[in-house]
Amino acid sequence: MTNNDQPTRSDRHRADYDDYDYDDEPRHGGLVKRIILWILGIIILLFVAGTALFFYYASSAPRISRSELAGQNTTTIYDDQNRVISRLGAQKREYATSGEVPDNLKHAVVAIEDRRFYKHHGVDPIRIMGAATANIFGRSAGMQGGSTLTQQLVKLSVFSTAASDRTFKRKAQEAWLAINVERHFSKNQILNFYINKVYMGNGVYGMQTAAQYYYGKDLDELDLSQQALLAGMPQSPTYYNPLSSNTKYATQRRNEVLNAMVRSKYISQAQANQAASESITDGLDPDHGNTSNNGTGVKEKVIDAYVKQVLADLEAKGYNPYNDGLKVHTNLDLDAQKHLYDAANNSVSFQSDQMQTGVAVTDPHNGQVVAMLGGRHTGNVVYGLNRAVQTNRSSGSTAKPLMDYGPAIEYLQWPTFKRVQDTRFVYPGTNKVLRDFDNQYKGSMTMREALVQSRNVPAIRTLQEVGIKRATDFVSGLGISQKDPYTLQSGIALYISPLQISAAYGAFANGGTYYKPYYISSITTQDGNVKQFNPQGKRTMSKATAYMITEMLKGVFNASEQGSASDAKLDGVNQAGKTGTTNYPSGSGHSGAMDSWMAGYTKNYSIAVWTGYDHPMQSPGLSDQGIKSAILLYRDLMDYLDSQNHASNWSMPDTVEAVRVNGKRQFVIKDSKWALEYAADDSDDDSDQDTSSSSSTSSSSRSESSSERDSENSSSRTEESSSSRTASSASASSASSSSAPAASSSSASAPAPAQSAGNGNGNGQ
Structure with missing residues (x-):
């Protein structure tokens, strides 16, 4: 090839341009750009809509006062005449001031419930994302949820924990109120409100009262192991109850709290090991310290069976009667209930004190349970066997x-x-x-x-x-x-x-x-x-x-x-x-x-x-x-x-x-x-x-x-x-068909013992 046949650089450049499809890249790049813009637009729109909805719901949030934050979440149960018959958490309440709460207890609560407590302003986006991720991948181990301590305090103070109330509206209001609580109260005050409010099992509210109920001591007299247990109990007071026959779960929860305190650098590993070596039952007080019932004028034994069923009904409906601070109006006729209790325990003759009874009274017009007795001479048992609802005896x-x-x-x-x-x-x-x-x-x-x-x-x-x-x-x-x-x-x-x-x-x-x-x-x-x-x-x-x-x-x-x-x-x-x-x-x-x-x-x-x-x-x-x-x-x-x-x-x-x-x-x-x-x-x-x-x-x-x-x-x-x-x-x-002469029968009021025709046979009376 001669030099004249070789393409020049400018010729090669033109050839490259001639072979290129000028319309392809702009068309492809424009589509991607439009998709991205659409996605961004939808995200912005959803964010704006979500924000608007959040503030709409927040505008209707209930007011929250200091007295509600500091008050006790007592569920009150009334009879059909609006008379108080029972208060959950009626024990004498020991309110601990901030100075009476040991630092180790505060650290334990923060470590196990909300380790970023001192960094957020009521709502913690990082905590929410972390909890969501842990839940998706199953790594939470029940340690922490998405709610901050402040949000938990708000929920305990003004909201129900019923499953039906776990809505976006309620969450928005809860978050809004938590932000406002953080604006008006210090972290130390919020923590103190929480420590004095939470339910601690056995009808006890607040950790100071719990210290007396379980150990017969004030909070500042408890050792690290005992404080760690109290800090961990609010998540499930019944499950982690040290008085239960199975203390395995209480021990595990106490140790979880101690490990959380180590991770947050509140205590050393050696301190945690020493506290974990202590038996969970050490120091328990069977006399429950200085706690006592305030009372309602109604003896617990009189209404025991009825209240037990009311509490079970509340839980079946999705409420937590121990944390929700409910007012529960019942169909109980208190005067009839008192009469029934007295008749079964005193007036009516029974074969012996060990002989038992179960009694139910309903209103035929509507099904209301008017009165109920689960037993007689039951001693000091609270919420014991309710024989009025048991189905293991032949009728x-x-x-x-x-x-x-x-x-x-x-x-x-x-x-x-x-x-x-x-x-x-x-x-x-x-x-x-x-x-x-x-x-x-x-x-x-x-x-x-x-x-x-x-x-x-x-x-x-x-x-x-x-x-x-x-x-x-x-x-x-x-x-x-x-x-x-x-x-x-x-x-x-x-x-x-x-x-x-x-x-x-x-x-x-x-x-x-x-x-x-x-x-x-x-x-x-x-x-x-x-x-x-x-x-x-x-x-x-x-x-x-x-x-x-x-x-x-x-x-x-x-x-x-x-x-x-x-x-x-x-x-x-x-x-x-x-x-x-x-x-x-x-x-x-x-x-x-x-x-x-x-x-x-x-x-x-x-x-x-x-x-x-x-x-x-x-x-x-x-x-x-x-x-x-x-x-x-x-x-x-x-x-x-x-x-x-x-x-x-x-x-x-x-x-x-x-x-x-x-x-x-x-x-x-x-x-x-x-x-x-x-x-x-x-x-x-x-x-x-x-x-x-x-x-x-x-x-x-x-x-x-x-x-x-x-x-x-x-x-x-x-x-x-x-x-x-x-x-x-x-x-x-x-x-009529053929009949046989009637045989004489024994007295209906005092029937003779019958020959058994099988297990549970009715004997004709």
Whole structure:
């Protein structure tokens, strides 16, 4: 190639430019730039929107004063008349001034709760990012969260810790108030407020009070190990309680605090090791120093069971009753509660001081728990076993209206005069014979007679006809369920609590609506937010079923009908109810009754009482007098309640018709096949009334005359084959089956010990 053929430098430059796409780079660079600008714009927009929302929420934040920061977070519980019945943290409060708080305790609190406390201004962005990162990668080990000590103080002073309140709005207000607190108070003041406010377990607030409660000393008398434990307890006072049977977690938490103090260079590793070698239980004071209850005028023992359930309910709703400083209004009738406590512990005779009871009283109109007793002669135990809500004891024959006869009326439209058979019965597929308390059979009898006299075999035969499925549906509507399927045995023995029975019987009392029992009517948080709680009711049976069960259960109180609760009869009180007893299992080495129940109601109150021994296999069992204790306690309480709020008699719904059968007033569902066989009874008297003729209530006009009661008693063992008008022979035949002569029975008020037919069997009383 000649020199003339070689491209010059300028030619090569032009060639390079000729080969380059001039439009590609600007187009690509512009798109990236636009994307970046869009992202920046969105970030700025979100920041501006977030900032605006933050200040919008902050503008509505509650005010916070020095008194609120320094005050105690006592949750106050009220009865239904707005009277204070309990204050959590009622111990004498020992407020420590800043000079009385040792430096080591201050250092321990800062090291474990907020190690940048002296550097931030109420909110710590670095801490928030660190906590978020640690949570994402699981490296936090529970040591610290995103809230500063100042934010925690604000939360303890004006906000609830309920999960429902953990919102952006609440966090914004909390942060805003924390910033303002830092502007008006020194770090030392804020730390002192916190140390004197936090909950320390066992109803104790503040670390100075905790020092006395746990060690019987002031804060400045505690050693490093004890101070480190107190500093670490607020995160979980129950978990890190040194008085618990398992001190492993308290020891671990104390050591975490000591290690945090080493990392923050407040103490040396040698000092930490020395403190960690000390037993966590060293120096604990069993007498709790100089702490004492301020009191409310109400003895703790009187309301123990009720308050225990209120606290559990608060925690279930997401509140922390120990830290949130709540005002809790309950449905407790304090006067009724005091009367119940006194009756169980003093007035009513029990077999021994070791014999126990559980009692629940509800309002049938709304499900409010009016009173509750978890035990008697319980000593100094606080929040102990609440036998009113335990479900490990068989309810005996109180199950019969729920599992057998209620469903028979509801689903099969049985009248109260329906014939049932009390004859020898063997559980299908077994060789186990079902027996009654008197070991006798009475042949054919009416459903009313079978229920009033609490016969077992007719109840089980009724359940057979109803079917387990329908019976299960019926009790499920009454708030009763269990994991295992029900069996025929369930017809005379359900494992349910006094509270469940009280609420279920309340549906009979009010005409067929089940109300879920509840304790709390309203909760007011520290920031003034009020949460109201209303009745939760659902119709679970017809008015006819509720009324006819009630009419039959009135007879339980009448000795003339061999009612099993004649000792609980009260002149002038319109009540219905059912007893229940259970036997020891065969082969246990015990005979007689193991549990005794009495459940009854008026239109205004539903009461369920259990009595027995906590450890029945190590106890003597119930004597005849012991069986009566449940009935007598019920009688005493119902007498008091009805005197305070007298209930009128029940009115017959228009779906029910009264008829005369064998001279007795019976009840039948209108237009059912049984109703067509008998003439309506238009008389004003009510042969099933359990009030005396001396009653001054409006129901007295419906009371049965003495002569008619005598007539009914004399004919109660005869087969009902006639009515006030003569029924056809075919009708009579369909209404009654072959009957056996009645056998004499033992006294209903003092039943003879029964042969056990299996574990937890009802014995027919």
